[in-house]
Amino acid sequence: MQTLRKHIRIAAALVGALAMTTTIARAADPLPPQGDAVEPTPRLVLQITVDQLRGDLPGRFVKNMGEGGFRYLMNHGVWYADAHHAHANTETIVGHTTLATGADPATHGMIGNVWFDRQTGKLTYNIEDPMYRILTPGADVDKATEIDPTQKVASTDGRSPAVILGSTFSDELAIHTAGRAKIFGVSIKDRGAVSMAGHAGKAFWFSKTSGGFITSSYYYDRYPAWVNEWNQQKPASAYSGKSWELLHEKSSYLFGDADDKPWETDLAGYGRLFPHPYGSDKGKYFNTRLTLSPAGDDLTLAFAKTLIAAEQLGQDEVTDYLSVSFSSTDYVGHLFGPSSLEMEDNLLRLDRTLADLFAFVEKRVGLKNTLIVLSADHGGPEAPGYLNSLGIPARYMTPEKWDKEPAINALKQKFGIGKELIQSYRHPYVYLNRKVIREKGLDQAVVEKVVVDELMKFEGVALAVSSTALREGKFPNSPLIQSVLRNYNPRRSGDIFVVFQQHCFINDFDGLTVTSTHGSPWRYDTFVPVVFAGGRLTARRVDHTIETVDIAPTLTAIVGAKPPSGSRSAPLQEVLQGFAK
Ligand SMILES: [Zn+2]
Numbered sequence: 001m002q003t004l005r006k007h008i009r010i011a012a013a014l015v016g017a018l019a020m021t022t023t024i025a026r027a028a029d030p031l032p033p034q035g036d037a038v039e040p041t042p043r044l045v046l047q048i049t050v051d052q053l054r055g056d057l058p059g060r061f062v063k064n065m066g067e068g069g070f071r072y073l074m075n076h077g078v079w080y081a082d083a084h085h086a087h088a089n090t091e092t093i094v095g096h097t098t099l100a101t102g103a104d105p106a107t108h109g110m111i112g113n114v115w116f117d118r119q120t121g122k123l124t125y126n127i128e129d130p131m132y133r134i135l136t137p138g139a140d141v142d143k144a145t146e147i148d149p150t151q152k153v154a155s156t157d158g159r160s161p162a163v164i165l166g167s168t169f170s171d172e173l174a175i176h177t178a179g180r181a182k183i184f185g186v187s188i189k190d191r192g193a194v195s196m197a198g199h200a201g202k203a204f205w206f207s208k209t210s211g212g213f214i215t216s217s218y219y220y221d222r223y224p225a226w227v228n229e230w231n232q233q234k235p236a237s238a239y240s241g242k243s244w245e246l247l248h249e250k251s252s253y254l255f256g257d258a259d260d261k262p263w264e265t266d267l268a269g270y271g272r273l274f275p276h277p278y279g280s281d282k283g284k285y286f287n288t289r290l291t292l293s294p295a296g297d298d299l300t301l302a303f304a305k306t307l308i309a310a311e312q313l314g315q316d317e318v319t320d321y322l323s324v325s326f327s328s329t330d331y332v333g334h335l336f337g338p339s340s341l342e343m344e345d346n347l348l349r350l351d352r353t354l355a356d357l358f359a360f361v362e363k364r365v366g367l368k369n370t371l372i373v374l375s376a377d378h379g380g381p382e383a384p385g386y387l388n389s390l391g392i393p394a395r396y397m398t399p400e401k402w403d404k405e406p407a408i409n410a411l412k413q414k415f416g417i418g419k420e421l422i423q424s425y426r427h428p429y430v431y432l433n434r435k436v437i438r439e440k441g442l443d444q445a446v447v448e449k450v451v452v453d454e455l456m457k458f459e460g461v462a463l464a465v466s467s468t469a470l471r472e473g474k475f476p477n478s479p480l481i482q483s484v485l486r487n488y489n490p491r492r493s494g495d496i497f498v499v500f501q502q503h504c505f506i507n508d509f510d511g512l513t514v515t516s517t518h519g520s521p522w523r524y525d526t527f528v529p530v531v532f533a534g535g536r537l538t539a540r541r542v543d544h545t546i547e548t549v550d551i552a553p554t555l556t557a558i559v560g561a562k563p564p565s566g567s568r569s570a571p572l573q574e575v576l577q578g579f580a581k
Pocket residue numbers: 052092330331334518
């Protein structure tokens with residue numbers, strides 16, 4: 001009987017996978033809904049992270065949203081209306097790992113998408129790891145066509161969570177269940193999947209080179225059969241020759257008459273106006289364009305649903321974990337800004353994607369047996385052009401145009417040498433050349449101070465903080481300084497942290513000029529939604545401020561596990577009370 005049931009489930013998974021290749025919509029699912037009893041701990045924890053979903057965006061566009069997606073979360077969930085990341089460098093790996101661990105980057109170690117490795121003397125991409133190669137030959141980053149500048153930094157095609165310090169919620173779940181919990185992370189971005197799966201889970205992410213979902217030898221020796229089948233059906237190719245089109249009548253959108261704005265990124269062949277063509281699947285940038293549109297989220301959804309079915313998540317009393325990180329909102333935000341017709345349509349489509357996922361989970365696991373938590377790795381700034389059109393000052397920063405001559409001369413005057421003292425500046429961190437400082441017999445703290453003083457003279461710099469000064473507590477205990485301190489890891493952080501003024505940021509992505517870039521400690525970058533739904537939770541809006549580090553210890557408390565090792569906060573009482581009802 002067990003075996004028969006297993007066969008039926010595998011068959012159901014295959015049927016689901018086949019249905020998906022043509023429509024990328026709801027996979028066929030013959031399994032009946034679960035019974036009525038609500039169990040004390042959820043069978044499935046479904047953690048959704050929407051890359052760059054600023055806290056105000058779901059509410060801003062909810063009017064045109066349908067049922068079952070964001071409305072389900074709003075009408076049934078505990079919604080925290082003022083949630084923030086508490087660290088200064090609001091980038092993707094930093095935010096994801098904070099959500100996963102409940103720790104600050106100072107503690108979990110992921111202080112930036114990229115940092116300078118003082119041991120190797122090279123910039124390093126957060127989760128790159130030469131020990132664990134990607135399983136699909138030739139599916140690693142193609143530097144010739146990669147437009148995500150942080151991905152291009154990786155000098156190896158290996159990936160693993162080894163650099164993440166301490167445990168994630170998913171790790172604690174594995175420990176708590178004697179390894180019986182099934183734990184998975186899925187995303188278009190490798191860093192969106194690997195961070196959340198933790199050390200104990202399995203991660204899959206999208207390869208823009210192969211057009212399929214891939215993993216590394218850290219997780220598997222060979223792909224599970226269902227992953228091979230999924231990839232062989234080439235779901236991405238279903239978009240060949242198609243375009244990203246508006247979901248609704250243009251006039252129904254808040255930004256319906258704002259499609260053609262000069263500050264939007266006019267990517268060759270993709271354009272600023274609807275429809276945005278994907279081109280042929282033979283095209284060099286075909287898969288990239290899918291990721292820059294809601295199609296990336298559709299593929300992620302289809303893969304996640306197949307995973308839920310094939311791996312039979314949430315089918316017994318052992319709590320399983322699935323993290324789905326949707327990346328399209330981030331790329332759409334970078335290209336068009338959060339106040340654009342593209343972002344509005346993207347979020348309406350994301351709403352449909354969420355509704356589809358929740359309906360699928362309802363059928364297979366039951367939402368009452370599932371705990372959903374949705375948040376974001378960071379928010380995002382408005383396009384300066386958009387703010388300027390409303391009379392609000394904002395602009396792009398161009399550090400490469402800074403006249404560095406006076407600063408270099410000041411260093412030379414003081415220490416006898418100038419630019420040799422700077423090893424690397426990858427915003428927000430400046431790394432000093434410690435070898436040169438040592439060889440010249442200089443005092444590191446004195447050099448830091450002079451560089452800080454010179455940086456502060458540059459236009460657009462709001463704050464430059466040296467690590468020595470941070471360590472010695474030489475600053476007033478302001479929220480800004482606290483956020484920089486939470487980002488400070490002595491092994492990986494640079495010697496000086498630079499904060500640009502509000503509404504000022506770099507918009508150069510290694511030669512590609514984009515519309516907006518997050519990464520600051522300002523409120524528009526720290527502000528994210530946090531909502532818990534499912535189980536016995538009922539609708540509640542919570543207005544007091546919370547931090548994203550609160551999420552992981554809340555999850556461990558609900559499943560009865562101990563808090564992640566570096567987590568610094570307490571469980572959210574509104575969620576615990578709702579769940580214990
Ligand atoms: Zn981003």
